[in-house]
Amino acid sequence: MGMATNVLRFHLDQRAVRGSILVAVVGLLLIPVIVDSDDFPLSTYPMYATARSNDVAFATAWGRGVNGERLELGLGVIGSSDDPLIVAGELRASIRAGAAEDRCQEIARRASSEPSIIWIEVTTERHDVVAHARGEASLIERTVHASCAVSGVSA
Amino acid sequence: MSLPGTLFLRPPPTAPPERLAAFRIILGAFVVSYLVVRMPVFLELGTREPSRFDPAGAFQWIDRPFRGTANTALLVMTLATGVAFTLGWRFRVTGPVFAVVLLLLTSHRSSWGQLLHFENLMVLHVITIAGFRAADAWSLDVRRRNNRVVAPAPDVRYGFPLQLASVVVVVTYVIAGVAKLRYGGLEWLTGDSLRNHIAYSATRVELLGGRSSPLAASLVSNARILRPIAAVTVLIELAAPLALIGRRFRNVWVASAWFMHLGVLAFMFIGFPSPLLLVAFAPMFDLEHVGERVEAYVRGTFVRLDPS
Numbered sequence: 076m077g078m079a080t081n082v083l084r085f086h087l088d089q090r091a092v093r094g095s096i097l098v099a100v101v102g103l104l105l106i107p108v109i110v111d112s113d114d115f116p117l118s119t120y121p122m123y124a125t126a127r128s129n130d131v132a133f134a135t136a137w138g139r140g141v142n143g144e145r146l147e148l149g150l151g152v153i154g155s156s157d158d159p160l161i162v163a164g165e166l167r168a169s170i171r172a173g174a175a176e177d178r179c180q181e182i183a184r185r186a187s188s189e190p191s192i193i194w195i196e197v198t199t200e201r202h203d204v205v206a207h208a209r210g211e212a213s214l215i216e217r218t219v220h221a222s223c224a225v226s227g228v229s230a
Numbered sequence: 231m232s233l234p235g236t237l238f239l240r241p242p243p244t245a246p247p248e249r250l251a252a253f254r255i256i257l258g259a260f261v262v263s264y265l266v267v268r269m270p271v272f273l274e275l276g277t278r279e280p281s282r283f284d285p286a287g288a289f290q291w292i293d294r295p296f297r298g299t300a301n302t303a304l305l306v307m308t309l310a311t312g313v314a315f316t317l318g319w320r321f322r323v324t325g326p327v328f329a330v331v332l333l334l335l336t337s338h339r340s341s342w343g344q345l346l347h348f349e350n351l352m353v354l355h356v357i358t359i360a361g362f363r364a365a366d367a368w369s370l371d372v373r374r375r376n377n378r379v380v381a382p383a384p385d386v387r388y389g390f391p392l393q394l395a396s397v398v399v400v401v402t403y404v405i406a407g408v409a410k411l412r413y414g415g416l417e418w419l420t421g422d423s424l425r426n427h428i429a430y431s432a433t434r435v436e437l438l439g440g441r442s443s444p445l446a447a448s449l450v451s452n453a454r455i456l457r458p459i460a461a462v463t464v465l466i467e468l469a470a471p472l473a474l475i476g477r478r479f480r481n482v483w484v485a486s487a488w489f490m491h492l493g494v495l496a497f498m499f500i501g502f503p504s505p506l507l508l509v510a511f512a513p514m515f516d517l518e519h520v521g522e523r524v525e526a527y528v529r530g531t532f533v534r535l536d537p538s
Contacts, residue, residue: 104405116349126415148439208442
C-alpha cells in the first residue's frame with residue numbers, strides 16, 4: 076500500500092490520472108444502479124424510495140398472557156437490538172426463509188424473565204398505516220407463522 | 231464554471247496538509263465513537279445462529295459468519311486501527327488496514343437480513359482517504375519525525391482526496407434521488423407516498439414495541455404539506471452536484487441536505503449520524519481553520535496553566 080501511495084503521490088499532479096481515478100470511483104458507485112442490485116457499501120439507496128400505499132404488511136412478534144391477552148415485547152426482546160430497522164428486517168428475513176419457528180424459540184428465551192408472558196407468536200400483520208398513525212383501528216389481516224411457549228416448548 | 235470544468239479543467243485541487251488531516255481526525259473520531267456506541271450490537275453478531283447468515287458486501291467472498299472470538303477480534307482490531315487512523319500513527323499501514331477491517335466489520339453487520347445504509351458513506355469515506363497522505367499534519371507520525379521534515383506546502387496530494395470524498399457524497403445523494411424516481415416514479419413526487427412512508431415508519435416501530443415520533447401523527451393528518459416536501463426532497467438529492475461548483479452553492483446545498491435529515495429524524499425517528507453531525511459534508515470545507523482554532527485554544531489553555 077505504501078508503494079501505491081507513492082505512485083499516487085507521484086502522479087496526482089497529472090490531470091489525466093486524477094480524472095481517471097474520479098471516473099473509476101464514480102463508475103464503481105454507479106454499478107449497483109446499472110445492475111439494479113443493492114449491496115454494501117455500494118448501494119442503490121432504495122430505502123423509502125418506493126411508491127408506498129397505506130396498506131402495509133409487517134413482520135412482528137407478540138407475547139400472550141395467561142388469559143390470551145396480547146402483550147408488547149419490545150425491540151430488545153424481539154430482535155436483541157434497539158434499532159427497529161434491524162429488528163424488522165431480520166424478523167422479515169427469518170419468516171421469508173421459513174425459520175419463524177426457530178426465531179420464536181429465540182424470542183421466547185429472551186422473554187423468559189417476564190412472568191406475565193406465557194407464549195410468543197411470530198406474525199405478519201397488514202395494517203392501514205395512516206389510520207394507525209392517527210390512533211384509529213388499523214388491523215386488516217393477521218397471519219401467525221409460529222407460536223411457542225416461553226418455557227421453550229412448542230404450544 | 232460547469233461541473234465537469236470544476237472537476238477536470240480548472241487547476242489541480244490543492245490544499246494544505248492540515249485540511250486533509252482535519253478530515254482524517256473528524257472522520258476517524260466519528261467512526262470510532264460510532265463503533266463504541268454500537269459495540270453491543272457488533273458483539274452480539276458473534277453469538278448468532280449461522281443459519282440466519284445472509285452474506286453482504288465483503289462477506290460474499292468469505293461466505294460464512296465470524297463467530298465468538300473471531301467476531302470480537304475483528305471489532306477490537308477495527309477499534310485499535312481506528313484510533314491509530316484518527317491519531318495518524320503509522321498511517322501508511324494503519325490507514326489501509328483500518329479501511330479493510332471496517333469494511334469487513336460493517337459488511338458482517340449487514341449480513342443478517344438488513345442492509346444498514348447509514349453506514350455506507352462513513353465506510354466509503356474511510357476507504358477513500360486511507361490510501362492517501364492524510365497524516366502529514368496533526369498526527370503522531372509528524373511528531374515522530376518532527377526534527378527531520380519541514381511542514382509540507384499545499385499540494386494536490388492533499389486536495390485531491392478531499393475532492394474525491396466530496397464526489398462520493400454527491401454521487402450517493404444523486405443515486406438516492408434517482409432511486410425515488412426509478413422505484414417510486416411520479417407517484418413519489420405527487421402522490422401520498424411520503425405521508426405513507428412516515429405513517430409506515432411510525433407503525434413499524436410501534437408494532438415492535440418501540441415509540442414513534444410524536445410529530446408523525448400530526449404530519450400524517452396534514453398530508454397536503456407533504457407533497458411539496460416530497461418534491462423538495464428529491465430536488466435536494468438530485469441537486470447535490472451543485473455543491474461542487476462553488477462555496478455559495480455548497481453552503482446552500484449542505485444546509486438543505488442537513489435540514490432534510492433533521493426532518494427525517496424529527497418525523498420518522500430515523501437518524502443518519504454522519505450527515506446529521508456534518509461529518510459527511512466535512513471534506514467540502516476548509517477544515518484547517520477549525521483545526522487551527524482548536525490548536526490555538528489548546529495552546530492557550532496550556533499557557534494559562536503554565537505561566538512560566
